[in-house]
Amino acid sequence: MTTGATTTGARLAGTTEQLRRANLSRTLEVLHQRGPTSRSDLTRTLGLSRSTMAAVVADLEALGLVTETQPAATSRAGRPSGLVRPADDVVAIAVNPEVDAVHVGVVGLHGRVLEHTRIEVPDTRMSTIVPLATAAIRGMLADDPPRYRVVGIGLAIPGQVRISDGVIRQATHLGWTEEPIADLFVEATGLRTWAANAATLAMRAESQFGAGQGVQDLVYFIGGxxxxxxxxxxxxxxxxxxxxxxxxxxxxxxxxxxxxxxxxGTGCLEAEVDQATLLRAVGLEAAQADELPARLVASDDPAVADLVEEKSSLLAIAVRNALNTLNPEAVVLSGFLAALHRASGRDLTAGAVASARERVELRDAALGVEQLMIGAGELVFGELLRDPVLLATPVLA
Incomplete structure (x- = not known):
């Protein structure tokens, strides 16, 4: 009987701890999505009792993941509710290597990009990219005392990545094959590191905080x-x-x-439609890519108009195929593809099966140049949200 009672007690204790951690996870997830939220709104949203919510907020405060501001006294009846906000100093490091530069940023909870730097690279060898990014990361974390508590690094890779171990299977533009990039960053920085496909992460950012919020069936295209x-x-x-x-x-x-x-292969969308060609057509350098939409729209050069017409017609084929295959509620265009669409004025849905396109919305990405930083941050914060207790204690470089 004693053994059975002990086993039952352990099971109940385990269940209680699992419930506590689940409540911590759910609460932090709501705060990450919404930003500062009153404790009373959290209580209603999560369906918890006031006492349980108070305990959850206290636990998250003890972990350093949230702060609660007590409101000023009012003449209203009842106790005023405190405002709970994600901690400002809990951050992820975001890294996005491209063919011409590596982007490094600091991202806070609720999709806030706190710092972002672009470092031009002489080549795309791993032995070049990792040290350059590491030096930038160390510069961002050089404050004494430390300004940030770093949960980890998220790598947004323009290529195919095996998520389970952060190995790049193939990133053809960068010349990388079977590269253990996550392990290389762990060795270089001492920070926990995750890697995933850049476009997938950008879509994740737009879905969470941008043009795809609330959309259950979404197709996303990004050009860079x-x-x-x-x-x-x-x-x-x-x-x-x-x-x-x-x-x-x-x-x-x-x-x-x-x-x-x-x-x-031959005739792929990215082989036929590329950013470099559009930039050259309007006299821009790679570092001026954010000026491309305005330049394309403003151009009165017939050669530019012909180029936009040709390239947008090819983009329309890809969009049409996606509509016919997946029947999304919205298509979000990002990077130079959004610029191309805006300059052409083309209906990219034309030619798709009528039932697949009758309700679809075409939208430009809302997060601009920061979407890859936010997406890489989401890769890290996704792990934190799954179990705040496990990842709340950061590993610092």
Whole structure:
């Protein structure tokens, strides 16, 4: 009987601890999504009792993940509710290597980009990229006393990444194959590191904080210096495929007898439609890519108009294929693809099956140049939100 009672007690204790950690996770997730929220609103949203909510907030404060501001006294009846906000100093480091530069940023909870720097690179060798990014990270963390509590590093890679161990299977534009990039950053910085496909992370950011908020069926296209990527959310769930490599819209064939692509095929969207060609057409450098939308729209050069017409018609083929295959509620365009669409004025849904396009909305990405930083941060914060107790104690460089 004693052994049975002990076993039952251990089971109940385990269940209680699991419930506590689940409540911590749910509460931090709401704060990460909404930002500062009153304790009374949290109580209603999560369906918890006032005493349980008070205990949850106290636990999160003790972990250093939230702060609660007590409101000023009012003449209203009842006790005023405190405002709970995500801690300002809990951050993720975001790294996004491209063919011409590596971007490094500091991202706070609730999708706040606190710092962002772009470092031009002489080449894309791993032995160049990792030290340059590491030096930038150490510079951002050089304050004494430390300004940030770093949960980890998120790597947004323009290529196929095995999420389970952060190994790059193939990033053709960068010349990387089977590179253990997450392990390399752990060795260089001492920080926990996760890696995933850049387009998938950008879509995750837009879904959480930008143009895709509340959309259950979403298709996302992004164009940048390292090519075209994409992703899809189906029924509110990220479409991953068997190995996590789904959503490669950049390799939709839009011209079967077209140009050779880095992937080994021909006529892929990213082989036929690229940022560098559009930048050259309007006299811009790679570092001026954010000026491309305005330049394309303002141009009165017939050659530019012809180029926009040709490239937008190819983009329309890829969008049409995505509509017919996935029947999304919204299509979000990002990077130079949004600029191309805006300059062309083309209806990218034309030619799709009528029932697949009748309700779809085409939207520009809302987070601009920060979406990859936010997305890489989400890769880290996703781990924190799953179990705040496990990851609340940061590892600092």
């Amino acid at each position: 210096a390292s090519g075209i990527g994409g992703g899809a959310i189906v029924g509110g769930r990220l479409l991953t495929g068997d190995g996590g490599y789904a959503g490669e819209f950049g390799h939709t064939v839009v011209r079967p007898d077209g140009r050779a692509c880095h992937c080994g």
